[in-house]
Amino acid sequence: MKINKLEIENVKRVKAVKIEPTANGLTVVGGKNGQGKTSVLDAIAWGLGGDRFRPSQEKREGSVTPPNLKITMNNGLVVERKGKNSDLKVTDPSGQKAGQQLLNSFVEELAINLPKFMNQSNKEKADTLLWIIGVGDQLFKLEEEENRIYSNRRSIGQIADQKKKYAEEQKYYPEAPKEIVSASQLIQQQQAILARNGENQRKRQNVNSIQHQFNNEKAEIERLENHLAQLKQNYEKTTQDLNYAHKEAVDLHDESTEELERNITQIDETNRLVRANMDKEKAEDDAKDYLKQYQELTGEIDKVRQQKRDLLANADLPIPELSVHEGELIYKGHKWDNMSGAEQLKVSTAIVRKLKPDCGFILIDKLEQMDEETLKEFGQWVEQEGLQAIATRVGSSGDCSILIEDGYVVGQEGIQLSNPQGEEIDPGPTWKAGEF
Incomplete structure (x- = not known):
C-alpha cells in the first residue's frame, strides 16, 4: 500500500498543500526551518497511524478552520480527518466505511515513526531483525550455549x-x-x-x-x-x-x-x-x-559460532551484508555506531519495510545528514526496492523534490482545500513528483 495523494490543511504549520508523491522512490520535501516540512510528515502519521500520533497542537495557530486531512492510497482507499473533532473516516473503493483497524492492518508503526526504531538500543534493533527473519529463538539458544x-x-x-x-x-x-x-x-x-x-x-x-x-x-x-x-x-x-x-x-x-x-x-x-x-x-x-x-x-565455541553464521547466512535478510553478531546489527562489517548516517537510515528503512511488507511507504524526517550524492544514491535504492519514501530536508530546489514556504508548496500559495464552513472547494493545481 502506497500513498497516491495528500491533501493537508491547517495542520501544525501547514496552511494548505496538495501533493502526489512519487510511487516508487524518494520524495524530498524541502525548505527552510519552521516552514511546515515536518508538519507534512506529522499529518500523514496522524492520518494513518491514529490518535497515538495526534500532534499536541494539531490545529494551525491563527486558523479559524479546523484541521483537514485527506490521504488517497494507491488502491483507492480514502482516509480523512476533518471537522471540529478531526474524526476519522475511512472509505474503501466500493464505498464501504471502515476505521483504524483497517489502517492498522497495513500501516507499520515504525514506518511512520522511524526515529523510534533508530533510537532503540543496539540489542533492541538486532532483536527486531532476528524476529522478522524468524531466527531469534534459535540464535538466542546458540548464544546461550556459546556463553x-x-x-x-x-x-x-x-x-x-x-x-x-x-x-x-x-x-x-x-x-x-x-x-x-x-x-x-x-x-x-x-x-x-x-x-x-x-x-x-x-x-x-x-x-x-x-x-x-x-x-x-x-x-x-x-x-x-x-x-x-x-x-x-x-x-x-x-x-x-x-x-x-x-x-x-x-x-x-x-x-x-x-x-x-x-x-x-x-x-x-x-x-x-x-x-x-x-x-x-x-x-x-x-x-x-x-x-x-x-x-x-574452543573447538565447541567455534562450532556454535559457525552454526550462528550458517543460521544467518540462510536467513531471508532485508538487505545484503546485513547480519547480527553478539547481539548487535552489523552492516558491511560495521556496528551501528560505526555506520554512516546514510547507512543507518538504509538499514532502518530495510528492516522496518520487512516488518510489514504490505506497508509500501515510509516517512523520514531531517535528511540533512546526507550530501547530494548520498541522497541520490539512497533515492535510487528506495526506487529499486519498490518503496515509497516521503522525507524532509532543509535545503533548496537543487536537492529537494518540492519546497514548502510559509505553510504552502511553492507554486500553490494561497490555495484552499475547504471553506470556513468545512465544505470542500476546488484546491487548484496538485504538486506531482518530478514537476519541481
Whole structure:
C-alpha cells in the first residue's frame, strides 16, 4: 500500500498543500526551518497511524478552520480527518466505511515513526531483525550455549594457567628416588644383612669347634689304640665335615650397612624431595589436562559460532551484508555506531519495510545528514526496492523534490482545500513528483 495523494490543511504549520508523491522512490520535501516540512510528515502519521500520533497542537495557530486531512492510497482507499473533532473516516473503493483497524492492518508503526526504531538500543534493533527473519529463538539458544561454553572455557583456562604457574615454581630434584622411601623397609633390609652376617659368624665358630674336636679325637686315637678303628671312622667323617665347612667359609664376605644407616638418617629429607618431585609432575599433568580441555571447548565455541553464521547466512535478510553478531546489527562489517548516517537510515528503512511488507511507504524526517550524492544514491535504492519514501530536508530546489514556504508548496500559495464552513472547494493545481 502506497500513498497516491495528500491533501493537508491547517495542520501544525501547514496552511494548505496538495501533493502526489512519487510511487516508487524518494520524495524530498524541502525548505527552510519552521516552514511546515515536518508538519507534512506529522499529518500523514496522524492520518494513518491514529490518535497515538495526534500532534499536541494539531490545529494551525491563527486558523479559524479546523484541521483537514485527506490521504488517497494507491488502491483507492480514502482516509480523512476533518471537522471540529478531526474524526476519522475511512472509505474503501466500493464505498464501504471502515476505521483504524483497517489502517492498522497495513500501516507499520515504525514506518511512520522511524526515529523510534533508530533510537532503540543496539540489542533492541538486532532483536527486531532476528524476529522478522524468524531466527531469534534459535540464535538466542546458540548464544546461550556459546556463553555457557565460553564461561566454562575461561574457568578451565584460569585453572590451567594456575597449575602451570604452580608447576613452574616447584623445584625438581633429579637425584631423589621416584617413590617415597619407607623407613620400615630400610630397617628390614638392615636386619636381613645383620642376620646374614650372624650366620657367617656362626659358621666361622663352627670351624673352630670342629677343629677342636678333630684335635681331641686325634689325641684320643694316639692314646686309645684299642679304639683306633672306631676313632678312624669318626676321624674320616670329621675330616669330611671340616672340608665342607672350609669350603663354605672360604668365600664369605660381610655386607656393609653403612649406606642403609645413612639412608635411614636421611629418610625425611629424601621423602621431602620425592614429594616435591611428585607435586611438580602432578601439576604439569594437571596443566596439560586443563589445556586439552580448553582446546576442546574452543573447538565447541567455534562450532556454535559457525552454526550462528550458517543460521544467518540462510536467513531471508532485508538487505545484503546485513547480519547480527553478539547481539548487535552489523552492516558491511560495521556496528551501528560505526555506520554512516546514510547507512543507518538504509538499514532502518530495510528492516522496518520487512516488518510489514504490505506497508509500501515510509516517512523520514531531517535528511540533512546526507550530501547530494548520498541522497541520490539512497533515492535510487528506495526506487529499486519498490518503496515509497516521503522525507524532509532543509535545503533548496537543487536537492529537494518540492519546497514548502510559509505553510504552502511553492507554486500553490494561497490555495484552499475547504471553506470556513468545512465544505470542500476546488484546491487548484496538485504538486506531482518530478514537476519541481
